[in-house]
Amino acid sequence: MLTMPVPDGAVLSRRAEIVTALRRIVPGEGVIDSEEERRVYESDGLTAYRTLPMVVVLPETVDQVRRVMRYCSEHGIKLVPRGAGTSLSGGALPLADGVLLGMGKFKRILEIDIANRCAVVQPGVTNLAITHAVQDQGFYYAPDPSSQIACTIGGNVGENSGGVHCLKYGLTTNNVIGIEMITIDGEVVRLGGKHFDAAGYDLLGVMVGSEGLLGVVTEVTVRLLPKPPGARALLIGFPSVVGAGECVAAIIAAGIIPGGMEMMDKLAVQAAEAFVHAGYPLDAEALLIVELDGCEAEIDHLVAAVEDIAGQHGATSCRVSQNEAERLNFWAGRKAAFPAVGRLSPDYYCMDGTIPRRRLGDVLARMKQMEGQYKLRVANVFHAGDGNLHPLIMYDANQPGELERAEEFGNDILRLCVEVGGVLTGEHGVGVEKRDLMGTMFDDTDLEQQQRLKCAFDPDSLLNPGKVFPQLCRCAELGRVHVHAGQTRFPELPRF
Amino acid sequence: MTSFRPTSAAEVAEIVTWAAAERQPLEIVGGGSKCGLGRANRPEHRLEVAALSGILDYEPPELVLTAQAATPMRAIAAALDAERQMLAFEPPDWSALLGTSGSEPTLGGVVATNLAGPRRVRAGAARDHFLGFAAVNGRGEAWKAGGKVVKNVTGYDLCKLQAGAYGTLSVLTELSVRVLPRPEQECSVLLAGLEDEAAIRAMAAALNTPHEVSSVAHLPAAVAARVAGPAGAGGSLTVLRLEGPGPSVAYRAEALQAEALRQGRECHLLDHASSTAVWAAIGAVQPLLARTDSVVWRVCPTPASAASVLHAIQAARIGAEGFYDWGGGLLWVSLAPDQAGDDCGAAIVRGAVAAAGGHAMLLRAPDPARASVPVFQPEPASLRALAQRVKSGFDPVGILNPGRMQEGV
Ligand SMILES: Cc1cc2nc3c(=O)[nH]c(=O)nc-3n(C[C@H](O)[C@H](O)[C@H](O)COP(=O)(O)OP(=O)(O)OC[C@H]3O[C@@H](n4cnc5c(N)ncnc54)[C@H](O)[C@@H]3O)c2cc1C
Numbered sequence: 001m002l003t004m005p006v007p008d009g010a011v012l013s014r015r016a017e018i019v020t021a022l023r024r025i026v027p028g029e030g031v032i033d034s035e036e037e038r039r040v041y042e043s044d045g046l047t048a049y050r051t052l053p054m055v056v057v058l059p060e061t062v063d064q065v066r067r068v069m070r071y072c073s074e075h076g077i078k079l080v081p082r083g084a085g086t087s088l089s090g091g092a093l094p095l096a097d098g099v100l101l102g103m104g105k106f107k108r109i110l111e112i113d114i115a116n117r118c119a120v121v122q123p124g125v126t127n128l129a130i131t132h133a134v135q136d137q138g139f140y141y142a143p144d145p146s147s148q149i150a151c152t153i154g155g156n157v158g159e160n161s162g163g164v165h166c167l168k169y170g171l172t173t174n175n176v177i178g179i180e181m182i183t184i185d186g187e188v189v190r191l192g193g194k195h196f197d198a199a200g201y202d203l204l205g206v207m208v209g210s211e212g213l214l215g216v217v218t219e220v221t222v223r224l225l226p227k228p229p230g231a232r233a234l235l236i237g238f239p240s241v242v243g244a245g246e247c248v249a250a251i252i253a254a255g256i257i258p259g260g261m262e263m264m265d266k267l268a269v270q271a272a273e274a275f276v277h278a279g280y281p282l283d284a285e286a287l288l289i290v291e292l293d294g295c296e297a298e299i300d301h302l303v304a305a306v307e308d309i310a311g312q313h314g315a316t317s318c319r320v321s322q323n324e325a326e327r328l329n330f331w332a333g334r335k336a337a338f339p340a341v342g343r344l345s346p347d348y349y350c351m352d353g354t355i356p357r358r359r360l361g362d363v364l365a366r367m368k369q370m371e372g373q374y375k376l377r378v379a380n381v382f383h384a385g386d387g388n389l390h391p392l393i394m395y396d397a398n399q400p401g402e403l404e405r406a407e408e409f410g411n412d413i414l415r416l417c418v419e420v421g422g423v424l425t426g427e428h429g430v431g432v433e434k435r436d437l438m439g440t441m442f443d444d445t446d447l448e449q450q451q452r453l454k455c456a457f458d459p460d461s462l463l464n465p466g467k468v469f470p471q472l473c474r475c476a477e478l479g480r481v482h483v484h485a486g487q488t489r490f491p492e493l494p495r496f
Numbered sequence: 497m498t499s500f501r502p503t504s505a506a507e508v509a510e511i512v513t514w515a516a517a518e519r520q521p522l523e524i525v526g527g528g529s530k531c532g533l534g535r536a537n538r539p540e541h542r543l544e545v546a547a548l549s550g551i552l553d554y555e556p557p558e559l560v561l562t563a564q565a566a567t568p569m570r571a572i573a574a575a576l577d578a579e580r581q582m583l584a585f586e587p588p589d590w591s592a593l594l595g596t597s598g599s600e601p602t603l604g605g606v607v608a609t610n611l612a613g614p615r616r617v618r619a620g621a622a623r624d625h626f627l628g629f630a631a632v633n634g635r636g637e638a639w640k641a642g643g644k645v646v647k648n649v650t651g652y653d654l655c656k657l658q659a660g661a662y663g664t665l666s667v668l669t670e671l672s673v674r675v676l677p678r679p680e681q682e683c684s685v686l687l688a689g690l691e692d693e694a695a696i697r698a699m700a701a702a703l704n705t706p707h708e709v710s711s712v713a714h715l716p717a718a719v720a721a722r723v724a725g726p727a728g729a730g731g732s733l734t735v736l737r738l739e740g741p742g743p744s745v746a747y748r749a750e751a752l753q754a755e756a757l758r759q760g761r762e763c764h765l766l767d768h769a770s771s772t773a774v775w776a777a778i779g780a781v782q783p784l785l786a787r788t789d790s791v792v793w794r795v796c797p798t799p800a801s802a803a804s805v806l807h808a809i810q811a812a813r814i815g816a817e818g819f820y821d822w823g824g825g826l827l828w829v830s831l832a833p834d835q836a837g838d839d840c841g842a843a844i845v846r847g848a849v850a851a852a853g854g855h856a857m858l859l860r861a862p863d864p865a866r867a868s869v870p871v872f873q874p875e876p877a878s879l880r881a882l883a884q885r886v887k888s889g890f891d892p893v894g895i896l897n898p899g900r901m902q903e904g905v
Binding site: 450 | 516555556557558559560580610612616620621623624633635637638639640641643644645646647648649650651652653654655656657659660661665676677678679680697700703704705706707708740741742743744746747748751796797798799800822825826853854855857872873874875876878879880882883885886888889890892893901902905
């Protein structure tokens with residue numbers, strides 16, 4: 001298990017005083033003090049980690065957020081922003097000596113602007129609620145994490161979340177065009193807006209995916225897209241995962257970027273089928289769901305092309321959805337894959353590495369070996385189009401040592417992803433979970449450069465410390481310039 | 497003045513280390529095609545990275561290409577073309593606009609200026625396709641961020657920050673970008689004779705259909721004739737572009753034309769070749785190239801307000817011409833040099849865009865003007881202070897393209 005920074009005793013001893021001060025900013029039930037009620041917030045989607053927050057604050061206005069932040073900043077108190085708490089990497093894990101700032105009350109959709117194809121919403125609005133608010137007008141918000149009923153747009157910005165349609169329609173970062181945020185010292189900053197691009201540095205682009213370390217987002221402007229007129233899904237079975245992977249490469253090489261392209265291995269297929277009865281082929285070693293969207297003419301054309309390619313790559317079965325109900329049924333199994341695997345095992349641990357797709361065969365073979373080594377089983381679901389793997393490691397936390405074994409197994413999988421040219425996380429974020437693995441992907445200089453960015457926003461490291469970086473930020477040291485004039489030789493290089 | 501010509505990232509690091517120690521500012525130059533962009537205060541020395549050239553890794557089905565920073569765009573386009581792929585953000589060719597036909601645009605330059613062509617409305621800008629990089633910061637340290645896969649959220653997304661930073665944060669030495677299949681077919685539907693306001697509404701309506709219109713531009717009558725190709729009969733032209741598999745493009749073109757006819761509008765269809773040519777011309781700002789001495793502004797207004805922005809500028813009688821791309825999200829304006837005034841029309845242009853939100857960049861103006869007039873839209877004080885802190889985090893002594901974007905940045 002990872003360790004979090006040691007709580008600051010001086011802050012803890014001032015707890016009562018801090019609670020009183022916060023109550024002056026956020027009246028009534030907006031400040032949660034009792035242990036019982038604080039328990040609700042002790043973990044996020046990474047349930048293996050739990051910490052009781054010092055105090056929970058649930059502000060309702062931007063001004064309250066601003067004042068809470070200024071108070072924390074003036075008194076050196078740490079602060080952890082939280083949306084719906086579905087992060088799978090521990091991004092919203094509280095700190096024992098920190099304020100947990102819940103943004104759940106910011107639930108209003110402020111504006112729907114069809115002429116400019118965008119909506120302005122508060123950060124606590126759920127991902128799906130945005131689509132619900134605009135679908136009558138024929139629009140939707142494209143990124144669709146499987147957690148979309150629950151997760152908030154503020155959390156999506158925090159994690160730069162994806163979904164099954166992001167190969168074609170992009171991640172959160174490609175679909176958010178403006179935010180209002182509050183810096184740790186309580187300044188309100190607006191980045192982007194309804195227009196394209198920024199006048200200066202693209203700080204909006206940096207805020208997306210910053211895991212609550214740079215500021216608190218209080219408003220989000222998202223891009224809306226017209227709903228495609230139609231969509232059809234293909235359910236394609238393969239005798240091997242490698243064959244399915246080659247089929248994916250061939251589809252892309254043929255110039256087709258499907259709306260969604262998901263793969264599941266046999267164990268995941270069986271778990272999903274037992275759970276939702278989607279009609280998945282139980283004999284297949286791998287299942288591919290390919291969704292093609294657009295006008296009928298386009299769908300007809302692409303379905304035929306994909307059927308052809310699948311045939312050439314040894315598909316053992318191929319079904320095309322005949323109506324909307326069947327298409328949704330094809331997806332139901334995939335969307336329920338996590339809970340379905342959860343029924344096979346008391347606990348599971350969801351990984352999120354990305355690999356170059358051409359390495360899929362090697363990576364899966366090595367993962368099989370590791371299953372033997374760690375004596376734990378893995379079910380695999382992938383966002384096949386972009387090589388984003390979600391191995392689900394099954395374990396039983398009640399068996400002594402199993403959680404640790406599952407974590408070590410997970411770490412080995414992620415090291416493997418990096419080794420083959422991939423990355424630690426495709427969409428779930430680093431959080432606490434992958435924090436100590438950052439060194440496998442980045443060297444000290446890389447990480448220091450990242451931290452210097454943090455220092456520009458939050459010089460005292462009060463926002464979500466202990467996340468993302470294996471070492472706490474030491475801004476004074478990082479800011480020092482060591483070189484001095486006259487001591488560095490003129491480069492012995494071609495010059496003109 | 498010294499020009500350094502490093503041949504490796506290690507040599508870049510050596511030069512920057514020296515420059516940092518001696519507080520000697522460097523101008524970073526790739527192919528030199530964008531030297532006329534940004535504020536015009538030239539640092540003492542040039543760091544010419546042209547030798548850092550060549551594609552390092554490109555496997556088409558992975559949708560990723562990695563190349564050294566100064567790889568010419570021509571080489572990249574050729575490699576992608578051979579595999580029927582493309583950079584979806586369609587970097588436009590501004591050589592005629594900037595008068596730099598002799599120099600080669602490079603991948604690093606395209607990304608550092610965050611270029612985007614007419615497909616911006618659908619496919620985003622360079623920032624949206626920039627996956628990872630190796631660079632040298634202002635301390636002379638070689639470092640990297642991002643990755644070489646299309647999906648990655650490991651650490652801060654520093655690609656976004658580098659894109660559009662005009663080389664003020666780090667010297668890029670190697671870049672990975674996302675590539676996509678090139679559409680099989682393309683055509684454009686032309687609507688003739690719309691007034692600006694009506695055209696803005698028509699463009700929004702087209703983008704709001706489910707027909708996946710991938711580019712939308714409006715050329716007012718005064719400038720439409722300068723785009724070779726479409727039979728404009730002297731009036732304005734509104735251009736809607738469709739791309740994709742053949743049968744899909746045919747179906748959608750039919751649907752858009754039927755809709756136009758239903759509304760009693762005159763419309764024409766441009767075939768693949770003419771459509772490609774028109775969009776290249778629009779990306780290259782050809783409608784405003786009649787004079788080589790005009791002052792050119794690149795304005796990003798809130799799309800629906802674009803016509804009122806242009807009209808406000810024209811009402812100030814400074815000999816303004818303009819046209820709209822990105823459905824109104826991009827407004828190009830040229831001003832007669834003798835009428836634009838000392839500030840190149842900055843007060844008028846920025847005043848016009850302020851009402852509904854957006855920003856304006858002084859894209860082309862004589863060097864002295866680009867030294868005195870803020871080239872990029874001035875930011876509010878809090879944002880400016882933040883940007884300055886970000887800059888010092890990368891370049892503490894301010895030697896990488898200092899002042900190229902703003903004084904102190
Ligand atoms: C069953 C399940 C399925 C999932 N499927 C997917 C999937 O398909 N794709 C995917 O990408 N993710 C998925 N996730 C992960 C998770 O849902 C996303 O990361 C989501 O964006 C988190 O949103 P949240 O509102 O729960 O944020 P939280 O978990 O509360 O917070 C996430 C991070 O954002 C920060 N944050 C939250 N709000 C703000 C704010 N207003 N300002 C600043 N920082 C803030 C937090 O500090 C934290 O670091 C899944 C999770 C579960 C449990």
